[in-house]
Amino acid sequence: MAELTNLPPLRIVAIGGGGGSAQVLLGTRPFFAERTAVIAVTDSGRSTGAARTIAAIPAPGDLRNLLATLAADPNAILPRLMQHRLRSPAVPLLDGMALGNLILGGLAQMEGDFAAAVALARQMVGCPEQVFPVATTNTHLCAELIDGRVVKEEIAVRALGKPPIRRLFLDPPAAAYPPALEAIMAADLVVLGPGSFYTSLLATLCFDGIVTALRETSATIVFVCNTTAQPGQTDGMSIADHVTRLVDVIGPGVLDVALINDASGLHPAVVARYSAAGLTPLIVTETDRQAIRALGVEPLVRDLAEPDPGPRELWNKADTIRHDPQTLGLALWKIALDRHDQATG
Known part of the structure; x- marks a missing residue:
């Protein structure tokens, strides 16, 4: 591994x-000295x-959540306040509304530009990262299912009980x-995921220009x-299925590394709790590893999960086993250093 003093400032972009x-x-x-988020804008769920x-x-919810999480404090x-959800039974449209969604909407109307609204909100909360919406167009995510049906808007794309998604x-x-x-x-490192x-x-890869970049x-x-x-x-999809679908979208020879959580040590009670909610933990197998390598992608398996916090109540979303930020960040840094060493000999 190269000496840190010999490394240029590293730049990372997180997409999702x-x-x-x-x-x-x-x-x-x-x-990483420069850190940038490129965030999805097609959610059509209740508050957003x-x-x-x-x-x-465009959908403000993911941007609001990221800005509040990455705030200086x-x-x-x-x-x-941005994360606070209004309690308004008398006005159903506003009941459960995250106030930050309205703040971004108000800023966009004031400035006449959604990206400018995000930039102002970033300044307001003191977020040290650069934050961009993937697009400023108010468009909707749609899907063609394997039975040929088309579903429109994100809330229908993620609906339960439908056939798998074709495109x-x-x-x-x-x-x-x-x-x-x-x-x-x-960027020196571009990170796709984790997330829906x-x-x-x-969804972010659907916008013209992203895959080309x-x-x-x-x-x-x-x-x-x-x-x-x-x-x-992703019901029934293996880890290799995830990587295969991603490579299908971005093309061969683009993805370098699949960073995979080692779920083999999960406590059976934790596995049972998530599985009961339809959130089956993804266990990497040797077949997965071989299939991923056959795609020209390096599978790296690490224990990346945060300690189990117990059941969480999330607004209108299913819980999941989250990655531990410190462990994930260290793994990504090591990947960047290894690639830098390879490039410089």
Whole structure:
């Protein structure tokens, strides 16, 4: 491993949803001088969907969550206010609304630009990372299922009990935000995931320009595989299936590393609790490893999960086994250093 003093400042870009990208960037703060998030904007769930209707903006929820999490002091009043959910039974549209969604909507109307609204909110909470929406177009995620049916809007794409997803598309089609593409091109490491596989990660890849940037950047590209299957999205998919689908989207020879959580040591009670909710822990097998290597991708298996916090109540979303930010950040830093050593001989 190279001496740290001989290394240039490292640049990382995290692509996906607000929760997973926040874990990546929290963990990599000690190691990467420039850290950028490129965040999904097609959610149409209850609070975010209502905010989209009220303010005519792309989905703000993932951005709000990431900004509040990455705030200079997440326990300060403003980040807590952004995460606060209104209790308004008398006005059902606002009942459960995350106030930060409305703040982003108000800023977008004031500035006439959604990206400017995100930049202002970032300044307000003192977030040290650069944060970009993947796009500024108010578009919707749609999917063609394997039976030929088409479902429209993200909440239907992740609905339970439907056939598997064949492909994703946007209605209307939309281009990626140019500064997001520039960040990808300038990065040393690009991290895809973790997070909702179809509705966060693959959704960001639907925007024109993102896949091309991933193919053309000199950055090392890492996929952080989820720890569990996701009901309505990845039911029955193995770890190798996840990697295969991602490679199908971005093309061969683009993805360098699949970083996989070693779930073999999970306590049976923890496995049973998640499995009962349809969140089957993903266990890597030798067959997975061989299939991933056959795709030209290096599988790296590490114990990346945070200590079990017990059951959590999440707003309108299923719980999952989360990655530990510090452990994940260290693993990503080591990948970046190893690739730097290889490039410099």
